[in-house]
Amino acid sequence: MDLLTVLFDFKAMGIEVATGAMFVALFLLLITGMPLAFVTLLVALIFALGWFGPMAVPLITSRIFSFVNSFVFVSVPMFVLMAAILDRSGIARDLFDAMRVVGGRLRGGIAIQTLLVAVVLAAMSGIIGGEVVLLGLLALPQMLRLGYDRRLAIGVCCAGGALGTMVPPSIVLIIYGLTASVSIGDLFTASFLPGLMLASFYITYVLVRAYINPDIAPIPEPDETSAAEKMRLLKGLILPIMVVIFVLGSIYGGIASVTEASAIGVIGVTLSTMIRGEFTFELMVGAAKRTLATVGMIVWIGIGASALVGVFNLMGGITFVSNLITGVSDNPTVIVLFMMAILFVLGMFLDWVGIALLTMPIFVPIIRDLGLDPVWFGVVFAMNMQVSFLSPPFGPAAFYLKSVTPPDISLGEIFRSLLPFIALQILALGILIAFPGVTGR
Numbered sequence: 001m002d003l004l005t006v007l008f009d010f011k012a013m014g015i016e017v018a019t020g021a022m023f024v025a026l027f028l029l030l031i032t033g034m035p036l037a038f039v040t041l042l043v044a045l046i047f048a049l050g051w052f053g054p055m056a057v058p059l060i061t062s063r064i065f066s067f068v069n070s071f072v073f074v075s076v077p078m079f080v081l082m083a084a085i086l087d088r089s090g091i092a093r094d095l096f097d098a099m100r101v102v103g104g105r106l107r108g109g110i111a112i113q114t115l116l117v118a119v120v121l122a123a124m125s126g127i128i129g130g131e132v133v134l135l136g137l138l139a140l141p142q143m144l145r146l147g148y149d150r151r152l153a154i155g156v157c158c159a160g161g162a163l164g165t166m167v168p169p170s171i172v173l174i175i176y177g178l179t180a181s182v183s184i185g186d187l188f189t190a191s192f193l194p195g196l197m198l199a200s201f202y203i204t205y206v207l208v209r210a211y212i213n214p215d216i217a218p219i220p221e222p223d224e225t226s227a228a229e230k231m232r233l234l235k236g237l238i239l240p241i242m243v244v245i246f247v248l249g250s251i252y253g254g255i256a257s258v259t260e261a262s263a264i265g266v267i268g269v270t271l272s273t274m275i276r277g278e279f280t281f282e283l284m285v286g287a288a289k290r291t292l293a294t295v296g297m298i299v300w301i302g303i304g305a306s307a308l309v310g311v312f313n314l315m316g317g318i319t320f321v322s323n324l325i326t327g328v329s330d331n332p333t334v335i336v337l338f339m340m341a342i343l344f345v346l347g348m349f350l351d352w353v354g355i356a357l358l359t360m361p362i363f364v365p366i367i368r369d370l371g372l373d374p375v376w377f378g379v380v381f382a383m384n385m386q387v388s389f390l391s392p393p394f395g396p397a398a399f400y401l402k403s404v405t406p407p408d409i410s411l412g413e414i415f416r417s418l419l420p421f422i423a424l425q426i427l428a429l430g431i432l433i434a435f436p437g438v439t440g441r
Helices: 003-007 011-031 035-054 054-068 071-088 091-103 109-123 130-147 150-166 171-180 182-210 227-252 258-275 281-314 317-326 330-346 351-371 374-390 396-402 411-434
Strands: none
Touching: 011 035, 011 317, 035 054, 035 281, 035 351, 054 281, 071 091, 071 109, 071 130, 071 171, 071 182, 071 258, 071 281, 091 109, 091 130, 091 227, 091 258, 109 130, 109 150, 109 182, 109 227, 130 150, 130 396, 150 182, 150 374, 150 396, 150 411, 171 182, 171 351, 171 374, 182 227, 182 258, 182 374, 182 411, 227 258, 281 317, 281 351, 317 330, 317 351, 330 351, 330 374, 330 411, 351 374, 374 396, 374 411, 396 411
């Protein structure tokens, strides 16, 4: 018996103990601050050697290749590039100014305007980080200046910016579609109405609070903007709306695949910057660097998670965990709720990419065996990730907003401001589970 076998004789412990050891190893390495991608790769390598021996290493590489070799994955950097160009252009600013004309002197109008802008921005890119920062820079100062309640203003910016998770073309849905092997076009179609439903919940909440307590959302002073200026501002809606129509219309109309539509979106946003006279070499270089950083993170997490899930599957771990989950109850709804609880807890600590790639290979086969629709489950998963973006202690939306807020707004205040919006997200999640027909499936 060689030294390697002595050190890594994991097979003798059985799949039950090995599964527990794997999760303990993941947790201990994560709390050291090591990036998730490297943690999953390291754990995958250790357990592959311990369970199968050195000859198992090629199994990891083949699993990684199958993940990065997907044509649909090309759409991810395209949509990220769209968001990066939007961040650096004045399109979002003009869109916000144009919505001011639409909002008028409605009580809570600036908050509602912010949410409408968030929906349009989500439909243009599907990335939440940039949207939260943009709304924090554009909308939050204006609401605070007009005397809006701080917590309401903060919550609107964070929750609105996170709508990119639900509104197509959502990167979350693309990664889910790749992992679950379901049509991304079907996921986009199924998520459209739930995304708008969640946005309408936010708008209703703002209106109800504003009319119950008028002091938290004062009506702005009468607008002295001339008709000509209003028309100029409204023109700022044309280019963003056209980009949304071309991207989503080409997908829903069957004209282009998701990957091709993402390229159309990049061309549309780039042409918009040219028409507006904002196109520069520096803008494109900055957008490209941002895209490389974001997509690099997604790819590395995907590589690590794919390797870990591949090794765990070969060990028999996925079958073991599936039996544990299905053993919770004979009722499919209870099993789905149990999955949602697992995702909710994981969402407090892990990035959504890692959650999708680590859990969906286990959850989706169970969903299929239960006779449930994996497309519907994808929308439910995306709604659950909405909660994870806002929930403490590591809700990324709060950290994105904190990076652009005044110093007197603490991270604790941001998380407290998000509690009503988290409740609305949980309500929307419950409706999706109770009434699957909301997705049109």
